[in-house]
Amino acid sequence: MGSRENSSCSKALETWDLETLDSSSRDSASHLEEQWRKFSPVLNEEDSTDIVLEDSRELLSLTSPPPGREIIRYEVSVNRRNIEDICLGCGSLQVYTQHPLFEGGICASCKDNFLETLFLYDEDGHQSYCTICCSGDTLFICESPDCTRCYCFECVDILVGPGTSERINAMACWVCFLCLPFARSGLLQRRRQWRHQLKAFYDLEGASPLEMYKTVSAWKRQPMRVLSLFGNIDKELKSLGFLESGSRTEEGRLKYLDDVTNVVRRDVERWGPFDLVYGSTQPLGYSCDHCPGWYMFQFHRILQYARPHPGSQQPFFWIFVDNLLLSEDDQVTAARFFQTEAVTLQDVRGRVLQNAVRVWSNIPGLKSKHSALTPKEEQSLEGHVRTRAKVAAQKTDALVKNCLLPLREYFKYFSQNPLPLYK
Numbered sequence: 001m002g003s004r005e006n007s008s009c010s011k012a013l014e015t016w017d018l019e020t021l022d023s024s025s026r027d028s029a030s031h032l033e034e035q036w037r038k039f040s041p042v043l044n045e046e047d048s049t050d051i052v053l054e055d056s057r058e059l060l061s062l063t064s065p066p067p068g069r070e071i072i073r074y075e076v077s078v079n080r081r082n083i084e085d086i087c088l089g090c091g092s093l094q095v096y097t098q099h100p101l102f103e104g105g106i107c108a109s110c111k112d113n114f115l116e117t118l119f120l121y122d123e124d125g126h127q128s129y130c131t132i133c134c135s136g137d138t139l140f141i142c143e144s145p146d147c148t149r150c151y152c153f154e155c156v157d158i159l160v161g162p163g164t165s166e167r168i169n170a171m172a173c174w175v176c177f178l179c180l181p182f183a184r185s186g187l188l189q190r191r192r193q194w195r196h197q198l199k200a201f202y203d204l205e206g207a208s209p210l211e212m213y214k215t216v217s218a219w220k221r222q223p224m225r226v227l228s229l230f231g232n233i234d235k236e237l238k239s240l241g242f243l244e245s246g247s248r249t250e251e252g253r254l255k256y257l258d259d260v261t262n263v264v265r266r267d268v269e270r271w272g273p274f275d276l277v278y279g280s281t282q283p284l285g286y287s288c289d290h291c292p293g294w295y296m297f298q299f300h301r302i303l304q305y306a307r308p309h310p311g312s313q314q315p316f317f318w319i320f321v322d323n324l325l326l327s328e329d330d331q332v333t334a335a336r337f338f339q340t341e342a343v344t345l346q347d348v349r350g351r352v353l354q355n356a357v358r359v360w361s362n363i364p365g366l367k368s369k370h371s372a373l374t375p376k377e378e379q380s381l382e383g384h385v386r387t388r389a390k391v392a393a394q395k396t397d398a399l400v401k402n403c404l405l406p407l408r409e410y411f412k413y414f415s416q417n418p419l420p421l422y423k
């Protein structure tokens with residue numbers, strides 16, 4: 001299989017409820033493993049899904065600890081050290097806490113790395129870094145249609161077993177350690193209830209004041225119901241696969257409103273429920289009777305009507321995009337109303353700033369991808385606002401689209417149309 005390539009892998013892969021599986025008895029796990037093996041030969045040669053299982057009993061014949069992360073295998077196999085006491089990311093024995101996805105420790109700096117990269121996606125719709133160590137240059141992509149995870153060569157060779165990367169490379173189709181029906185591959189043991197662990201980890205260690213929703217198992221994901229205010233993101237949602245083009249069925253829906261002056265709570269409740277509320281200030285160069293702040297206040301008002309009742313565990317997301325029109329005072333007010341700081345997204349090509357927007361949102365991952373601007377960048381942004389052409393407004397789409405990628409962890413998407421690369 002290729003790395004960082006979206007090959008058309010068999011869509012026949014069943015979706016497994018791994019969380020239930022992890023917490024189920026040993027018997028049913030081995031029953032499913034058997035089922036899995038039975039299932040595999042049904043696929044034709046090209047589409048076959050192989051399984052990497054490494055004999056973890058293999059012992060290293062080393063007398064002194066090997067360098068780098070190889071130490072993980074050595075410490076576990078030779079010194080009989082508990083893997084929870086070793087950082088899976090770097091092999092350090094200075095463990096800060098437990099890795100949320102796999103049995104093993106994580107050191108303070110790898111923990112920071114993990115939080116930074118947790119919801120970072122590349123434009124191909126897959127995560128940007130290795131799911132285990134949060135780095136890695138060349139990554140294997142999980143080819144289960146419902147999974148977005150990647151793994152680096154080093155992690156699989158060290159934790160699953162030597163030569164694993166070669167074996168995966170030779171496979172026509174590979175599914176990852178969070179998607180396989182059984183929990184252990186070599187030293188790599190998926191945690192029980194890993195989605196729950198991930199949420200707990202993020203809520204405890206993450207810097208964001210907003211709580212993270214627990215990610216949703218693929219088989220439980222529902223099509224997204226979207227309320228789009230002032231700007232219509234129908235096109236973006238379709239190209240990301242969250243809405244199906246031309247579908248008249250219940251496969252996701254979008255309600256678009258360009259004016260909400262007369263909209264009251266009853267209306268929103270009648271149209272809803274919604275999973276995502278999108279809103280923006282008017283596109284640049286678009287003349288209207290309202291000041292930019294009006295859009296922000298109206299968005300906030302409608303957002304309150306659309307929110308699920310307090311304490312609801314149902315994932316609910318919102319995003320407000322400012323086309324750099326809000327005054328400084330408005331921005332301060334917005335941060336207070338939305339209870340989070342804005343993130344500035346920039347489209348920079350060949351060092352030239354093409355476009356930028358400010359975004360307030362509870363979609364995870366935004367902050368880590370777009371760190372705070374330096375004063376110089378702020379200045380150049382201000383200049384940009386003054387000189388920006390009307391046409392730039394249309395380019396906002398690509399910036400906004402990127403923000404929506406983490407929602408793949410929560411909602412159904414229609415992957416028969418592979419994600420296009422943004423131009």
Ligand SMILES: [Zn+2]
Pocket residue numbers: 087088089090091092106107108109110111
């Ligand atoms: Zn580490």
Ligand SMILES: [Zn+2]
Pocket residue numbers: 130131132133134135136151152153154155156
């Ligand atoms: Zn890795």
Ligand SMILES: [Zn+2]
Pocket residue numbers: 142143144147148149175176177178179
């Ligand atoms: Zn996977």
